[in-house]
Amino acid sequence: MPQLEFELPTHLRPCYRPPVKFLVTGGAGFIGSHLCERLLAAGHSVWAFDDLNSFYDPELKRRNLREIQSRTQPFEFVRGDLADTDALAGLLNEVKFDQIIHLAARAGVRPSLEQPALYQRVNVEGTVNVLEAARLHGVNKLIIASSSSVYGVNSKMPFSESDPIFSAISPYAASKLACEALGHVYHHVYGLDVVMLRFFTVYGPRQRPDLAIRKFASLITAGLPIPVFGDGSSARDYTYISDIVDGVMACTEKEFGFEIFNLGESETVKLSRLIKLLEGALGKKAILDPKPAQPGDVPFTCADISKAKEKLGYNPTVRIERGIALFIDWLRENPA
Numbered sequence: 001m002p003q004l005e006f007e008l009p010t011h012l013r014p015c016y017r018p019p020v021k022f023l024v025t026g027g028a029g030f031i032g033s034h035l036c037e038r039l040l041a042a043g044h045s046v047w048a049f050d051d052l053n054s055f056y057d058p059e060l061k062r063r064n065l066r067e068i069q070s071r072t073q074p075f076e077f078v079r080g081d082l083a084d085t086d087a088l089a090g091l092l093n094e095v096k097f098d099q100i101i102h103l104a105a106r107a108g109v110r111p112s113l114e115q116p117a118l119y120q121r122v123n124v125e126g127t128v129n130v131l132e133a134a135r136l137h138g139v140n141k142l143i144i145a146s147s148s149s150v151y152g153v154n155s156k157m158p159f160s161e162s163d164p165i166f167s168a169i170s171p172y173a174a175s176k177l178a179c180e181a182l183g184h185v186y187h188h189v190y191g192l193d194v195v196m197l198r199f200f201t202v203y204g205p206r207q208r209p210d211l212a213i214r215k216f217a218s219l220i221t222a223g224l225p226i227p228v229f230g231d232g233s234s235a236r237d238y239t240y241i242s243d244i245v246d247g248v249m250a251c252t253e254k255e256f257g258f259e260i261f262n263l264g265e266s267e268t269v270k271l272s273r274l275i276k277l278l279e280g281a282l283g284k285k286a287i288l289d290p291k292p293a294q295p296g297d298v299p300f301t302c303a304d305i306s307k308a309k310e311k312l313g314y315n316p317t318v319r320i321e322r323g324i325a326l327f328i329d330w331l332r333e334n335p336a
Contacts, residue, residue: 200264264303
């Protein structure tokens with residue numbers, strides 16, 4: 001009996017990609033450390049550039065680095081500041097990178113209200129320095145982290161990459177808008193291939209301790225009150241770390257010229273529901289400490305991910321219920 005012959009769809013066919021040399025700025029942080037591990041697992045060589053600043057306990061970043069360094073793949077860590085152009089130039093003179101993934105930034109809406117000049121220096125000037133180093137050293141492809149914060153108070157849901165975004169309401173959001181504009185300039189004027197990724201409230205193992213899910217889980221576990229800003233109706237598009245990394249990895253495999261992509265879960269979760277999910281996973285009731293809504297906070301976020309689905313094959317799979325359970329499992333195994 002003759003064998004049936006068929007052809008796999010293009011997106012399912014195995015393909016060989018030669019190893020690539022990646023520079024990941026912010027590689028010791030939450031998203032960066034997960035991305036470094038995924039790149040290494042895919043057979044690439046990775047250099048992480050990070051200043052290990054004290055925005056949160058640097059020991060947590062060192063712990064991330066130790067986990068990455070415990071693997072056998074080629075990985076190098078370089079401690080440096082984005083403002084130090086000589087440090088960037090020295091590294092790019094030493095290593096011929098194929099791609100740069102620029103994640104390093106001062107993060108957080110509320111801290112940016114207290115130190116707007118610092119956010120300008122690190123996020124905007126730091127991004128210019130990375131783009132300029134890439135241009136001068138022949139690195140044509142860059143992937144740069146932006147944020148859902150750029151949408152500001154957007155009355156249209158879900159948020160689409162084509163929405164007008166001229167209403168930033170925090171220094172952090174304004175700095176990310178500036179980074180997107182700079183990315184477009186370096187594509188338009190110098191021909192660099194630049195992808196801007198608007199991340200929507202990323203969570204999961206190694207999450208920064210100042211972010212709501214980890215902060216709330218730690219406080220609930222300790223029997224301490226959790227600060228609840230507003231009436232609990234604010235909502236976020238919480239995105240699990242593995243889904244974010246899937247999206248970033250997809251961007252490394254093609255050239256786009258210049259593109260902006262939302263990377264979110266496309267599901268909005270109210271703060272009140274998030275607290276209930278954490279209570280269920282921890283088996284402990286939260287003590288609520290009501291506080292007024294904070295300046296700079298947007299009331300809700302929700303990603304339109306149709307563009308990322310079409311052009312990247314992006315398909316987030318970790319719903320909030322499973323993601324919270326996975327995070328709490330990790331937190332119990334890795335107490336602060």
